[in-house]
Amino acid sequence: MKMFKKSLSIILAVIMAMSCMAVMSFAAEDDATVSLRIEGITECLYYGDVTVASGSTALDVIKTADAADDTLNVTVIYSDWGDYITAINGITAGTYTTMMWDGWSYMVDGVAPNVGVSAYTVSDGEEIVMYYGDPWNTGMQYPIINTDKLSDGIISFTSMDTVYDENFNATVKECPVTDYTLVWGYRGKTVEITPDENGVCKIPYKYLTFGEHTVQIEKYDASNGLPTVLRFAPDFSVSIGFIDAIVAFFKMIFESITSLFSA
16 A cells, blocks of 8 residues: 555656646747847947747837846836837937937837837747837938859948838838948958948958958948948858858959059
């Protein structure tokens, strides 16, 4: 009888343990892990993965990151019309314009949701970008890189922009990004490159080395300093293959010889 009770106790203990594991597994499956990036005026303020409970909002994600990271300081206004962010790390909405057009906006997977940050329910695997700018007045471009001619050192960017005709009819149009600064990373170093009038950058062959190269784009409004192009993530990069790197090296040698004889 004692052996039976002991065996029964062991079986019950195993069942309870398995039940706890199942509950923990079920709870973990209910969580949502999203990528969060917060872009300030001149730099990225936060970039990492954040895990929240199922049903959480984009604002919950940002508040969770704020609670876990001492370098973040997020100010939220709570109202009957919805909660919204007024400042992050001292960068307050309306810094540049008295009409307060400039402020904190957000995108999810490259698209601006039609609800506020406190009303958007996140899903596992989504990418949230919170950024400071003035997309409705000064304008904001969301660049797409073109590397079709990277082997020749040529990079350009376009953006799908909403434009309006004389009757205020909106049309989405692919537009070039111009007047920006390209920050090109190579072998642990960076160099700034200015594009031509069409927004095309020509990267010198000596910077086209084999491997991964970080790419960053920056553009600010000349009148007030507002960012007008959304920066890429800090780890955004493009790759140059071994053959292309070798070709770039010989092109660099050829250019040097040509310029020497032209002098």
